[in-house]
Amino acid sequence: MSVTVAVLSLKGGVGKSSVTVGLAGAAWQRDRSVLVIDCDPQANSTLCLDVPPHTFTLSDVLADGRPGIASEAIVPSGWGPRVHVIPSEEALAHRDTATMPSSAARLRLSLTGVADRYDLVLLDCPPSLGELTRNALAAADLALIVTEPGFFALRGAQQALRAIEVASTSINLGLRPAGIVVNRVRANLTEHTYRVDELRQAYPNLILDPVIPERTAVQQAQGACVPVQAWPSPGAREITEAFDDLIDALLSAHSRPQTAIIPATREHS
Ligand SMILES: Nc1ncnc2c1ncn2[C@@H]1O[C@H](COP(=O)(O)OP(=O)(O)O)[C@@H](O)[C@H]1O
Ligand SMILES: [Mg+2]
Structure with a gap:
């Protein structure tokens, strides 16, 4: 069963x-096919995936907009034959404003017949609620919110x-x-424990279990353009386990009936 997940937060750097x-690395490790669509003009995941x-x-896909056109932009990653990427570039920033009411549906339309070829499709969103994030939300089955355990986390999660x-x-x-998903958690920091609680x-x-700890291995693996799952350090093994559990949580969320997922709460507005 194929699942498309938009990864979002309205804040950068979380x-x-x-x-x-x-998550792409967790899928890679399980030999699942995965397509990462980089929806952020900063192109950080494009870089990490060694495209x-x-x-x-x-940017060209959204400019074109024809059904199925996304397949023309798919490139292999440096991670192996089952990890593919639709890369980003700076010019994608020009697509972050709505040009017409239907422009939020362009990505979904362009993925017609494409997303189903993969076990997992991941949409890496920019840090805003502009047209690129709306395109990702229009194309996804699931929306995964990322936050850090900080003072702005509650408000950010609520907005997302x-x-x-x-x-x-x-x-x-x-x-x-x-x-x-709560990321960059330092279990020995009282402030972090307080914010997670x-x-x-x-x-x-x-709130998904487990939280993702802060480990230097994340940055080391990204710098080397390899999956953190392939990085040889104790920290990388902890991160590997966390993403393994996270991918299980996502897959089970997808297979659960619609009613099992609690809708956005309003008590903090
Ligand atoms: N769990 C983590 N442990 C250590 N560093 C992390 C972790 N998560 C993210 N980082 C680092 O934090 C920075 C921002 O993360 P990034 O994924 O680029 O955020 P965003 O995409 O939300 O802007 C990057 O340098 C990244 O390597
Ligand atoms: Mg990013």
Whole structure:
């Protein structure tokens, strides 16, 4: 069964790209086929996935917009034959504003007959709620929110949940929140433990287990353009286990009936 997951947060630097490539690595390790679509003009996941020189990017796909056109932009990654990428480029930033009411559906349309070829499709979103994120939400089955255990985490999660709720009642009736992944957690920091508890209290059904710890291996593997699952260090093994559990949580969220997922809560508005 194929599942398409949008990885989002309205804040930059919280780990959207790291969670995207971490999940891609978990799929790689299981020998599952995965397509990473880099929806961020900063192109960080494109870089981490060691993509060969290419001429066609997501920017061209969205400019074209024909059904199925995304397949023309797919390139292999440096990670192996089952990990493919639709790369990003700076010019993608020009596609972050709506040109017409239907422009949020362009990515979904371009993926017609394409997404089903993969076990997992991951959409790495930019840190805003612009047209690129709306395109990702329109194309996804599940929306995975990423946050850090900080002061702004609650508000950020709440805004992201509201965006998912809006998308799921307008551009994509099939969209569901997959949950909130808390990233870069330092278990020995009281502040982090406090913020994780705060998030769990606010969203008891949405905070995913386990949280992702902060480990240098994440940055080392990204710098070397390899999956963290292939990085030889104790920290990388911890991260590997965390993403392994996270991919299981995602797959089971996808197979659960619609009603089992709690919709965006409103108690903090
Ligand atoms: N769990 C982690 N442990 C250590 N460093 C991390 C972790 N998650 C992310 N980072 C680092 O934090 C920075 C921002 O992460 P990134 O995934 O690029 O965020 P975003 O995509 O949300 O902007 C990057 O340098 C990344 O390597
Ligand atoms: Mg990013």
